[in-house]
Amino acid sequence: MGRSEVETRTKLIDPALHARGWTEDLIRREETAGTIEIIDGRPRRRAKGRVDYTLRVKVAPDAQPVAVGLLEAKAEDLPPTHGLEQAKCYAMSKRLNVPFVFASNGHLFVEFDRFTGLTSAPRPLTAFPGPGELQARYEQGMGFRLDDDAAKPLVTPYKTGEGFRRYYQDAAIRAVMETIAKGENRALLTLATGAGKTFIAVNLLRRIADAGQLRRALFVCDRDELRTQATAAFRAVFGADAAPVAGGEPQKNARILIATYQTLDLASDEADANFLTAHYPEDYFSHIVIDECHRSAWGKWSEVLRRNPSAVQVGLTATPREIELTERSREAITDERISADNIRHFGEPVYEYDVGQGIDDGYLAACEIIRRDIFLGDKPSNERESGLDRPDLAGKVIRDAVTGRQLSEAETRDRYSAADFEAALLLPDRVEAMARDLFAHLLTTGGPEQKTIIFCARDRHADAVAIALNNLYAEWCQREGRARADPYAFKCTAASGGADYLADLKGAARHHFIATTVDLLTTGVDVPPVRNIVFFKYVRSPIAFHQMVGRGTRIDIPSGKLMFRVYDYTNATRLFGAEFLTRFIPAREPSEPPTPPDGPGEPIIEVEGFDVRINEAGRSILARMDGKTILLSIEAYKDRLAAKLVEEAPTLDAFRSTWIDRTTRAALLSRLPDEGRSASVVRSLEQMGDFDLFDVLAELGYGQAPRTRAERADAFSYKHDEWLRGLPADVAATIRALASQFARAGTDGLENPHVFQTPEVMQAGGLNALKSAGQPAEMLRETKTRMFTV
Structure with a gap:
């Protein structure tokens, strides 16, 4: 048997690279966080993630190395092309943002050149290109030299070193800097929520500033909470040179300004941009970063870009640029236009990193999707059904939701679409059934006290859902003899001053568990402990949907959160489309005009008396294939x-x-x-x-x-009792102790180097006992062989 992949790296590839001039400072072994798995019902991260060789070049001893190549190493007995397709996929998707991709088995290598699209024939590692050759080919393909003034930010080191950045963050920063070095001043970055877009923005501007090319920068976001978060991140790096624009203070003494659209008077088409024009003349900023650049439909806010045409303009978004529309709703058409406007202004994204990649790398929480079907009487009330007709209301109690006055059927609409539920048509039986179903799921997946966001149709719906869940929780606590952790469920909407509760939702461990919201928590706000995203409202905007799901993607180490669930009661997850990232469809006119909004005078009605049933509609996951x-x-x-x-x-x-x-x-x-x-x-x-x-x-x-681990360990002990009794007593006792470790932690526990230091194994005789019987490794292998044959 040939050398393993690890041995091939250390004994064959590393010496060959060093011989070709690739010193250790030019090789970075990019290791991902490690995949997430569930052990004993609890998520844990594997100790090691994927390791990639990144090959880098330097223009000076103190310069930042610039990544130009990726080497995919495989075991010695595999063909040199074995890892090439995987590596080419990385290159073509710009995962590491390098143009040259290599695969090797330690003897031969093949190369894929992204500039030309050509793949070489296998060659010996003695012919591997050196740093000088790859630098020259990189510069030729890019159209600039690394010692050009325009490329200076690219070779300027990270202020605090490289230890805190992730490989894709570095790739995104390099992609923007390469764009600037080419003489272009617009760049779009698409990265999943939780991937660290603010980190990228801060380090991008820091390196540009350290290169002496930043005059004044503006970071624009959409909400006060996001401005607060961004200000903290920028001040950690820029100190007092970063300041928030708020309260009418333009902060013109600072070089980095953090502002909201609202502060700049750019929040709507009706806004007059007075603050922007009064305090910041044209071309005042040398660099502008637009956070969540999809948010405002290229309305008035783009005035900040038009007034600074010479500035480097960077757009950040968590929404995939290519959204396949599954319906021609008004919201979906608006989203389509936003995406088209983004691409028309910024161009195609210079770097993309989607949620599937983040989950695969172990940087974002794994996602399970649980779909539920709701039936009102005999009619399903999800998006596959068109709604309720007036005859469906026959025999039900119908009231004006505001006055309580009982209404006749004739006073209702002819038809209520599913999207009208809990907006124009309140259905308390439906709310109660959905809340009860969700609460039952929480009980079976870790208990009711899980941080959860429920997206509701309107403010009043959020109230009703919070009340229903609080009642269920109070009843459960009484049955279980537990003290209530109040407040449990709470409304968190703009109308209710919900922003005041965000700190409790994020940080409180014994209260504020379930937030019912409309759109306050759809974007940007970091709430890492959230374990469940729930759709009680109908969603027609793909952009809004991706943002809502993004509230759950962040990993939260303090609370042990490494995965989250999406509970879909309204078929919202159809907006993932056939593929999460799909082909962009140019904007076109709808075949039918969008449905107009309800008239201002129409009453909101409440209908009681529906028999509501909820059934399983399937479970799904996001996967990389x-x-x-x-x-x-x-x-x-x-x-x-x-x-x-x-x-x-x-x-x-x-x-x-x-x-x-x-x-x-x-x-x-x-x-x-x-x-x-x-x-x-x-x-x-x-x-x-x-x-x-x-x-x-x-x-x-x-x-x-x-068999469970405990069952397998028990079966091992009695089925191989004769073999064990034939061994010295201390050896047999040690092996039985090792079997008990398998019962606790499985194969990984049995092979853990520290297993011989556990008290039970040491007391039985430990490693010394196995040494006395021969080779401990062989004895352990025999134990595993017998363990897995019972």
């Missing part, structure tokens, strides 16, 4: 995993043999969908936290009845 983020049903996801598993290990015996060896097991897992995360995802989705991944996969691929 063939370089794309797509929405897959759980069954389809499992089918793909099983097919790939059997392709790699055709029989249960072959799988067992592969699993026992740490190196071959790691290689197998890395070749499964989602780069090995899929097995852990299935364990989580199927609530198999008590099972080792061996049993999860053995059942999925080969139909073997799964």
Whole structure:
């Protein structure tokens, strides 16, 4: 058997690279955060993520190295082209934003050149291009030299070093700087919520400032909370040279200004931009960063760009640039126009990093989607059904929702669409049933005290949902004999001063668990502990939908949050489309005019007496497949995993043999969908936290009845009792103690180097006992072989 991937790196590739002039300061081993898996019902992060070789060049000893190449290393006995397609996918998607991609087995290498689109034939590593050659080819392809004045920010070091940035953040910053070095002054960055867009903006402007090319910069955001967050981030790097524009103070003594559209009088088409024009003359700013650049539909706010045509203009957005419209609603058409306007002004994104990539890398929380079907009597009330007609209201109690006056059927509309529910038509039976269903889900997924955001149709709906959930929680606490953690559910809308509760939603551990909102929490605001995003409202805007889902994507280490769930009661997740990132469709006129808004005098009615039933409509997850983020049903996801598993290990015996060896097991897992995360995802989705991944996969691929870790450990002890009794007493006791460690932590626990330091194993005899019986590694391998054959 040839060297493993790790051995190939250290014993073959590293020496060959060093011989070709690639010193350690020019090689950065980019390691991702590590995939997230669920153990014993709790999420945890694997110790190691994916490692990539990034090859960099420097124009001076103290200059910032500039990444130009990616090397994908594979095991010695694989062909040199084995990792090329994966690496090309990284290059073409600009994941690392480098033009040259290499794959090697330690003896031969192949190269893909993104500039030309050509792939080389295999060549010996002794012919690997050196730093000087790649720098010259990079400069030629880019159209500038790294020692050009325009490229100075690109070679200016990070102020606080490189240790705190992630690979894609560096790639995004470089993409903007490369654009500037080419002589262009507009750039669009598309990064998933939680990926650190503010971090990118701060470090981008810091390096430009340190290069002596920043005169004055403006960072524009949409809300006071976002301005506060951004101000803290900029001041941490720029100190007093960064200041918020608020309270009529233009802060002209600072170089970095952080303002909202509202402060600049740019919040709507009716705004007059007085503050902007009165305090900041044309071309006052040398650099402008527009946060959430999709937000205002290219209305009045774009005046700030028109007044500063010479400025470097950078747009930041969390919304995919390419949204496939699934319907021709007024909101969707508006979104389409916003996306087209963004691309028309900024051009195609210079860098993109979607939520699927973030989940895959372990930087964003994994996502499970739970769909629910709601039936009003015999009629489903989701988007697949058009609503309620006047005859559907027959026999129901109908009241004016404001005065309480009972109404006749004749006083109602002929028709109420599903989007009218809880807006023009209040349905208390539906609210109660949905709240009860959601509460039951919370009880089975960790308890009711989970940070949750529920998106509601209007302010009054948010009140009703909060009341229903508080009642359910109070009843549950009484049944369980627990003290209530009040306030539990609370309305968090603009009309209710909801911003005052954001700090409690973020930080409070014993109150403010469920926020019912309309649109206050749709964008930007960081609430990392949120574990559930719930759709009780109908959503027609793809942009708004992606922003709402983004409230759950952040990982929160203090609370242990590494995954989140989307509960979809209104078919909102249809807005993910056939693919999460899909082809952009140019704006066109709708075949039918959008439905006009309700007239101002129309009464809001409340109808009681519906028999409401809620059924499961399927579970899905976001998954990376063939370089794309797509929405897959759980069954389809499992089918793909099983097919790939059997392709790699055709029989249960072959799988067992592969699993026992740490190196071959790691290689197998890395070749499964989602780069090995899929097995852990299935364990989580199927609530198999008590099972080792061996049993999860053995059942999925080969139909073997799964055993829990405890059951497998117990079976090992009695089925191999004769073998154990034939060993010295201290050796047998040590192996039995190791089996108990398997019961607690599975294969990983059994192979943990510290397992011999646990009190139970040490008391039994520990590593010394195994040494007395021969090679400890061989004894451990025999133990694993027997463990997985019971």
